[in-house]
Amino acid sequence: MVQVHNALVILIICAPMIVEAVGSEDTLPQPRVSRWCRKIGICDSVSNYPVMLAKKLIQELKDKNTIFAADDEYDISEEDEETFFYTMLTSNTGNDIKKQARRKNPKILTRISYDDEDYTEEEDNEIKLCESTVQYKHPKIAENRNNTWQFILNDDEDPVQTYRSEICKTSRSKCSEKLIPELNYESACIQRFTxxxxxxxxxxxQIGTDYFKVPTCCSCKLFHTN
Structure with missing residues (x-):
C-alpha cells in the first residue's frame, strides 16, 4: 500500500513537468532554444521538434500546391564566389548587366563570360572588413518580430523552406586591421538581420505564417567613443 501511494505521489509531481516538455494533446510544447540559436535567431536543429506533425502539415500545404520559399543553394567556395563576381563585372557581359540594372525592367542574361581566368584575389580592390560564413538553413525553429520562438515547418529528408544566411565568425570583434578609424572612433563587426x-x-x-529573423550579413560599424 505504501509503495502504491509513493508511486502516485511521484506521478502527480512529475505530471506538470511532462506536460511542459511535450505539451498537451491540443497544444505544442515550447521550443528548446539553445544559446547558439538565440544568438543567430534561427536554427535547423531542436531536440523536441514535432516531426510527425510537421510532416502532416507539410503534406497539407503540398496538396494545395503551395510554393515554399527556397533560396538557391550552391556549394561553392568563398574564393570562387569572389572570382565569379569580379569576372562578371569586368567582362562585356558584366557591362551589359550594369546597363540593364539601370532599367526599370532589366532583361535576364543567361550567358556569362569567364575570359579572365588568371584573376587572383590580390587584383581585386575589395577589402573584407569582417569575417563571415555563408550557410543555407533549413530552419526548425526561428524567432519572430515579437521575440517569440516557433517551430518552423521543415523536413530533414525533403527540406521545404531554405534560407541563405551569412553569420559573423566573431560578432562584436574589431573590424579588419586594414581599417584605421579616425580619432575617437572604434570599429566592430555587427551581425545584421532581416x-x-x-x-x-x-x-x-495548425499551419501559421509569420515573419522570422534571418541573419543576412556581417557589417563593420564605427562607434564614437566620446
Whole structure:
C-alpha cells in the first residue's frame, strides 16, 4: 500500500513537468532554444521538434500546391564566389548587366563570360572588413518580430523552406586591421538581420505564417567613443 501511494505521489509531481516538455494533446510544447540559436535567431536543429506533425502539415500545404520559399543553394567556395563576381563585372557581359540594372525592367542574361581566368584575389580592390560564413538553413525553429520562438515547418529528408544566411565568425570583434578609424572612433563587426515570411506550427498545431529573423550579413560599424 505504501509503495502504491509513493508511486502516485511521484506521478502527480512529475505530471506538470511532462506536460511542459511535450505539451498537451491540443497544444505544442515550447521550443528548446539553445544559446547558439538565440544568438543567430534561427536554427535547423531542436531536440523536441514535432516531426510527425510537421510532416502532416507539410503534406497539407503540398496538396494545395503551395510554393515554399527556397533560396538557391550552391556549394561553392568563398574564393570562387569572389572570382565569379569580379569576372562578371569586368567582362562585356558584366557591362551589359550594369546597363540593364539601370532599367526599370532589366532583361535576364543567361550567358556569362569567364575570359579572365588568371584573376587572383590580390587584383581585386575589395577589402573584407569582417569575417563571415555563408550557410543555407533549413530552419526548425526561428524567432519572430515579437521575440517569440516557433517551430518552423521543415523536413530533414525533403527540406521545404531554405534560407541563405551569412553569420559573423566573431560578432562584436574589431573590424579588419586594414581599417584605421579616425580619432575617437572604434570599429566592430555587427551581425545584421532581416525578417522573412515562413510557415510555422501555431499553438493549436495548425499551419501559421509569420515573419522570422534571418541573419543576412556581417557589417563593420564605427562607434564614437566620446
Amino acid at each position: 525578417f522573412k515570411e515562413m510557415y510555422y506550427i501555431d499553438k493549436n498545431k
